[in-house]
Every structure is written in C-alpha cells, then in structure tokens.
Amino acid sequence: MVSTYVRLAWTWTRAAAAYPASFALMTVLGFVTTGLELAVVLIIFANTTTLAGFSRDEVLFLYGAAGVSFALSDMFVSNIDRVSQHIKAGTFDTFLIRPVSTWLQLTADRFNANRIGRVLQAGLVLGYAVAALGLEWRRAWMIPVMVVTGFAIFAALWTLAGAAQFVLTDAPELANAFTYGGQQLTQYPFSVYGRDLVRGVTYALPMAFVNWQPGLYVLDRGDPLGTPEFMRFLGPAAALALALAAALAWRQGIRHYRSTGS
Template identity: 60%
Template structure:
C-alpha cells in the first residue's frame, strides 16, 4: 500500500512540475495565506500579555503542533473528504476496479507540492516556539509523539468525513466543520473555550489529544479544567481508537456503496 501511494504521488508531482511558474505561485500563496493566522495571533498579543493564561511562545507552540499535525494529515490524506465529488462524476467507480486500494487512490489524487506550503509554515512556527521555550529533554520527548498522534487523529477525522459521504453525497461541509474547524480550534489554548466544549473535544471527538493534553505535560502546566493527569499521556490511545473507528466506517461505506451508473 505504501509503495502504491508513493508511486502515485510521484506521478502527480512529476505532472505538476511541468508548470513551474504556477507551481511556485501556489506554494508562495499557501505560505502567505497560512501566515495570516500567525499575524492574527501577534495582533492579539499586541493588546494582551496572555491568552487563556498562556503566553505568546506557548500559544505559538500550540499553533505549531496543531498546524503541523493538520498539515501532514491534509497533505497525505486530506483528499479523502472530497469523496462526494468523485461519486457524482463516477470517478470513484473507476478507482474500485483498479488493482489498488480505493482509499490510497482517493488520498493521493492530484497530489502536488503546493501541499507543502502549509506544512513548511507550521514547522517554522513550531521551531521558533521551541527555541523560545527550550523545554527540558525529559518533557520534549512528547513533542514528536503528539505530532504523530495529531496527524493520525486528523487523518481519522478526514476518513470519517469521507465515509459519511457514502450516505450523504452533499455533506463535505459537515466534514469540514470537524477537520478545518478542528484545526482552528486546536491552534489556541482550550482554556479560552467553555468547559462543556472542552469535555466534548476530550471525550467525544478527541481533538484535545492533538496537542492540548500533551502540551500541558511539555509546558508543565496544570489543567485549567481539572481533568485527570493521565490524560496527558493518552494521545496514542485516542489516536488508535479513532483510527479503528474510521477504518470500520470506511469499510462499511465501501460495502454499502452502489455505483452511480455514470
């Protein structure tokens, strides 16, 4: 499966490289658009010393980890939540008859280097935040764990959003509320939100495990909501559980799928 993904991605990359001018413009455009989020945070801190009890470097750390996780998931598998478009045009029927995983084909469809723009921007922000925070090594080990787990969580949400479209072909906006909306939510300290929302993204849709709970461990901060301390180490468990649910939902959608006849 991995080999198939890499071969298809390389094919799309070679195709997009035939037009270097538009390619460079797309990458730069992606960097500029995503940099506006950082500018917004800077504007906020021009008028306050903390946001939800967290300083600028700490907020940038949360932004960088959430942004990097989401960017990797979106770059590698984000196309899955555009399934309804392929169903309506009959393109998904073509994927099903090919000797390769339909999920992999959906994920890598029209893969291009412009997807690297968001990833690069988030990585730069995270690097700057870490240089300012300089977390000790006995806590810094959590950072790659949270990025990997966050990527798996967002990928699972993308997959669930795609699986829903087997039933509701006009529902990509519903999926976007949890993918792109979840990305925006996790870029800020959850302490700025109400306790009911925080419990919802902890025990229902586990977005809190993308970066909030493990970040409390890295930053050596107390949980403002008084949730159990062990939750800071539960990101791998949340990622595996949500990935399993997403895999089951995708397979159920494949089994229920009927060709559009187009």
C-alpha cells in the first residue's frame, strides 16, 4: 500500500517538476503563507510576555508541533476532500474499478509536493522552540509521538469529512471546518479557550491530543484546566479510535455511493 502511494505521488511530483520555476514559487509561497500565521503569534508576544501562563517559546513549541502534524497531513491526505468533485463529475467510478484502495487513490490524486514548504516552516519553528526551551531529553521522546499522533488525527478528520460527502455531495467546506479550523485551534494553549470548548475537543473530538496534552508532558507543566496526569499519554489511543471510526465511515460512504452510470 505504501509503495503504491509512493509511485502515484511520484508521478504527480514529476509532472509538477516539469515546470521548475512554478514548483519553486509555490513551495516558497507555502512557506511564506504559513509564516503569516507565525507572525500573528509573534505580534501577540510583542505586547505581552505570557499567554494564559505560557511563554512565547512554549507557545511556539505548541504551534510548531501542531503545524508539522497538520502540514504533513495536508500534504499526504487532504486531497481526499476532492471526492465530491469526482462524484459530481462521474469520475469516481474510475477509482472503483482499479485494483487499489479508493482512499489511497484519492489521497494521492494530484499529489502536491510543493506543500513541503509548509512542513519546513513548521519544522523550523518546532526546532527553534525545542532548542530555546532546553527541554529535558527524558521527556523529549514524546515529541515524535505527538507529531505522529497529530498527523493521524488530522488524517482521520479529513477521511471523516470525505466520507460525509458521499451523503452531502457538495460540502467540501465541512472538511475545512474540522481540519483547517482544528489547526487554528491547536496553535495556542487550550487554556485560552472556554472550559466547555476544551472538554469538547478532549472527550468528543480529540484535538487536545494533537499537541496540548502531550505538550504539557514535554513542557513538564500541569494542565490549568485540571485534567488528570494520565491524559498526557492517551494520544495514540485517541488517534487509533478516531482512525477506526474514519475507516468505518469511509467504508459506509463507499457502500452508500451510487454510480452515475458514466
């Protein structure tokens, strides 16, 4: 499955690389665009020393960790939100007759390698924050775990939103509300949000496990909202549960689909 994805992605990458100037420009543009979000964080800290009790470098750590997870998911999975376009155009049938998973084909469809600029931007911020904070290395093992967990959570959200489009047909914005909206939510400490919202994105939609709960462990901080210590380690379980729900929803979406006959 991985090798098939790589071959499909490489095909689209070679096609894009045929226009090197355009490819380079879009990569730089992605880097700069996400840099504007970073600028907002820096502007906030130009006017204050802490945000909900967290220093600038701690917020940059949370921003970078969530940014890497989201950018990787955006790069490798987000094209699944094109499913409604294929359904309306009648081209989804072609994915069904191929001996490869429809999910894999859709996520690799029109693979956009120049999104690597967004990954690099978030990675640089995360690297800077880790160095600036001088984190205890006995806690640093959680950093790659939280990045992988965040990637899985965002990928599951995109899959759920894609599955919903088999029923709603014309609602790609649904994906944006939970994916891009979730990425915006995770850029800041959750202690800046209302308690009810934080409960919702912890126990219902597990966005708190992208970077907040594991980030508290890495930073050796208690949760200002009082969640138990063991919650810091539940990210992989939460990601697995959401991924299983997304896989089930995708299968149901495929079963719900009715061919256009084209």
